[in-house]
Amino acid sequence: MARRRGVMSDALKYELAQELGFAHKVRPGDWGEITAREAGSLVRAAIERAERQLAQQPRRLRHGWR
Numbered sequence: 001m002a003r004r005r006g007v008m009s010d011a012l013k014y015e016l017a018q019e020l021g022f023a024h025k026v027r028p029g030d031w032g033e034i035t036a037r038e039a040g041s042l043v044r045a046a047i048e049r050a051e052r053q054l055a056q057q058p059r060r061l062r063h064g065w066r
Helices: 012-018 036-056
Strands: none
Touching: 012 036
């Protein structure tokens, strides 16, 4: 089975891992040492950040209005 290409950049993932306190477990290109709980926290943090950024955009941009 082919691996899916990541949506988040490694830089963003590492930044979020730092904020969440487990960046010390991450090596360049290797996320195998983090737990499933930490991975879930990473995804949750990324979603929350994206939602905050979306909420800050003008309404017409969020809905594609001109």
